[in-house]
Amino acid sequence: xxxxxxxxxxxxxxxxxxxxxxxxxxxxxxxxxxxxxxxxxxxxxxxxxxxxxxxxxxxxxxxxxxxxxxxxxxxxxxxxxxxxxxxxxxxxxxxxxxxxxxxxxxxxxxxxxxxxxxxxxxxxxxxxxxxxxxxxxxxxxxxxxxxxxxxxxxxxxxxxxxxxxxxxxxxxxxxxxxxxxxxxxxxxxxxxxxxxxxxxxxxxxxxxxxxxxxxxxxxxxxxxxxxxxxxxxxxxxxxxxxxxxxxxxxxxxxxxxxxxxxxxxxxxxxxxxxxxxxxxxxxxxxxxxxxxxxxxxxxxxxxx
Amino acid sequence: xxxxxxxxxxxxxxxxxxxxxxxxxxxxxxxxxxxxxxxxxxxxxxxxxxxxxxxxxxxxxxxxxxxxxxxxxxxxxxxxxxxxxxxxxxxxxxxxxxxxxxxxxxxxxxxxxxxxxxxxxxxxxxxxxxxxxxxxxxxxxxxxxxxxxxxxxxxxxxxxxxxxxxxxxxxxxxxxxxxxxxxxxxxxxxxxxxxxxxxxxxxxxxxxxxxxxxxxxxxxxxxxxxxxxxxxxxxxxxxxxxxxxxxxxxxxxxxxxxxxxxxxxxxxxxxxxxxxxxxxxxxxxxxxxxxxxxxxxxxxxxxxxxx
Numbered sequence: 001x002x003x004x005x006x007x008x009x010x011x012x013x014x015x016x017x018x019x020x021x022x023x024x025x026x027x028x029x030x031x032x033x034x035x036x037x038x039x040x041x042x043x044x045x046x047x048x049x050x051x052x053x054x055x056x057x058x059x060x061x062x063x064x065x066x067x068x069x070x071x072x073x074x075x076x077x078x079x080x081x082x083x084x085x086x087x088x089x090x091x092x093x094x095x096x097x098x099x100x101x102x103x104x105x106x107x108x109x110x111x112x113x114x115x116x117x118x119x120x121x122x123x124x125x126x127x128x129x130x131x132x133x134x135x136x137x138x139x140x141x142x143x144x145x146x147x148x149x150x151x152x153x154x155x156x157x158x159x160x161x162x163x164x165x166x167x168x169x170x171x172x173x174x175x176x177x178x179x180x181x182x183x184x185x186x187x188x189x190x191x192x193x194x195x196x197x198x199x200x201x202x203x204x205x206x207x208x209x210x211x212x213x214x215x216x217x218x219x220x221x222x223x224x225x226x227x228x229x230x231x232x233x234x235x236x237x238x239x240x241x242x243x244x245x246x247x248x249x250x251x252x253x254x255x256x257x258x259x260x261x262x263x264x265x266x267x268x269x270x271x272x273x274x275x276x277x278x279x280x281x282x283x284x285x286x287x288x289x290x291x292x293x294x295x296x297x298x299x300x301x302x303x304x
Numbered sequence: 305x306x307x308x309x310x311x312x313x314x315x316x317x318x319x320x321x322x323x324x325x326x327x328x329x330x331x332x333x334x335x336x337x338x339x340x341x342x343x344x345x346x347x348x349x350x351x352x353x354x355x356x357x358x359x360x361x362x363x364x365x366x367x368x369x370x371x372x373x374x375x376x377x378x379x380x381x382x383x384x385x386x387x388x389x390x391x392x393x394x395x396x397x398x399x400x401x402x403x404x405x406x407x408x409x410x411x412x413x414x415x416x417x418x419x420x421x422x423x424x425x426x427x428x429x430x431x432x433x434x435x436x437x438x439x440x441x442x443x444x445x446x447x448x449x450x451x452x453x454x455x456x457x458x459x460x461x462x463x464x465x466x467x468x469x470x471x472x473x474x475x476x477x478x479x480x481x482x483x484x485x486x487x488x489x490x491x492x493x494x495x496x497x498x499x500x501x502x503x504x505x506x507x508x509x510x511x512x513x514x515x516x517x518x519x520x521x522x523x524x525x526x527x528x529x530x531x532x533x534x535x536x537x538x539x540x541x542x543x544x545x546x547x548x549x550x551x552x553x554x555x556x557x558x559x560x561x562x563x564x565x566x567x568x569x570x571x572x573x574x575x576x577x578x579x580x581x582x583x584x585x586x587x588x589x590x591x592x593x594x595x596x597x598x599x600x601x602x603x604x605x606x607x608x609x610x611x
Binding site for chain 1: 444466608
């Protein structure tokens with residue numbers, strides 16, 4: 001935690017205004033992420049999930065790992081505590097439930113991609129989502145191996161679930177092929193090159209509040225007092241301070257910083273895109289995999 | 305050697321990437337660095353990291369080099385190559401002022417199939433043992449690198465610099481007395497001439513004396529840079545196309561290669577320097593300790609005041 005000046009002068013990428021996208025027509029949403037808190041972080045997707053709920057969507061959260069490393073209570077306890085907090089967070093966002101696939105947290109590199117993908121193909125065929133939310137499989141500079149593994153599997157599953165010749169055993173169990181028409185990918189754009197959002201989603205105040213509340217339910221990992229302590233010590237050694245933290249305990253200061261950012265990022269993304277609050281994504285629709293057809297229709301469709 | 309240069313004419317016509325100015329990086333506070341790369345000579349190429357390493361050493365830092373493969377394919381015979389290349393690597397590291405070379409001896413050019421998690425566990429252990437303030441490595445997100453060993457090592461180190469700080473990851477290390485440690489500063493590079501993918505965000509300046517050490521370190525790998533043969537091969541290829549290099553005319557192959565080796569390091573370092581308005585530099589993708597805490601970074605950027 002040395003070197004505050006280095007970070008304070010870091011240059012921000014120039015923000016271009018993105019098109020605002022509406023909630024696509026449909027009624028089922030599947031959110032597929034590696035960890036208990038990935039659907040509620042500052043850079044997405046809590047606000048968007050709340051917006052889907054408000055539009056009448058029924059939604060489900062898939063947690064791919066067991067989150068055993070996240071927290072200080074020991075592996076099996078972390079797993080269960082984090083799962084319960086995840087269930088609380090999804091309820092706040094208006095979701096129906098959580099599936100936990102329980103792959104080993106932080107060790108997903110050797111997870112067979114095809115096995116994970118088969119699980120996701122099955123869940124997609126069961127729930128037949130109109131929209132899937134996940135990490136961007138092509139978003140760079142994410143050093144978390146679970147994020148990359150799950151993103152890769154989701155990126156393949158949303159398409160392959162629609163192919164009848166893939167996992168035909170599912171069809172014997174009464175499920176039918178289903179290709180997911182709409183996708184929202186997220187990634188931390190501050191990581192650097194790689195993820196370039198192409199769409200912004202406007203949020204209202206109530207949706208932002210629910211996002212913030214859902215995030216803060218992850219008490220097991222939220223607002224570490226040692227972070228606030230280290231920051232204040234570091235600032236102090238360089239003759240710097242944050243006025244509003246002066247009278248607070250480390251616990252209160254950590255919470256203050258977390259709350260500040262959750263609010264700030266929604267306002268910042270909003271301001272960049274001409275609205276009050278927003279989140280940003282890479283959005284693809286059902287035509288993106290048929291560019292020839294898309295171009296043909298765009299050029300040749302006329303009203304009767 | 306000849307086959308390497310059969311594309312010389314097209315190389316001469318290739319347009320160079322448009323160069324945008326880059327900020328000049330300060331050397332962060334610290335005292336210990338580790339360089340994790342695949343092969344015996346990866347730390348000494350013209351596009352990195354010799355100049356930066358020499359500068360850190362001159363500023364009082366100590367550092368070690370981690371060679372991940374056994375380099376058996378680089379040179380004439382598998383068995384001897386391993387040991388000869390390791391000696392070359394040690395000579396190069398010494399010239400740059402580094403402490404030691406740690407060799408993990410994975411099979412050269414065959415790293416695609418090694419378990420990523422096992423390699424990462426080795427890196428995590430070394431990070432926890434040496435507790436480096438800086439790590440240098442291939443950019444895991446640098447594209448168009450066709451060397452499988454480069455990609456494998458880049459991927460593993462990209463995860464290890466962060467995961468070494470998590471107490472719940474490989475707790476057996478703690479039983480051996482090694483405490484968790486997150487690496488605060490990371491410098492990635494990649495051959496930017498490969499094309500899209502690696503976009504450096506910082507330039508690191510170094511001086512003429514450091515440039516010379518960078519150059520000598522590169523040519524310490526005698527087993528693979530058989531110098532006079534390279535000069536002869538280049539001149540033969542050019543002659544076959546009716547071309548020549550005036551300043552090499554009349555020189556022996558030994559004298560010609562001497563000129564070429566000076567020129568190549570000088571040229572690459574000067575060209576990188578131009579990006580930041582200095583004489584010599586190397587270009588990196590730099591990540592600091594705040595990059596994993598964007599909320600905290602944003603909060604401080606907006607709210608910190610002088611006392």
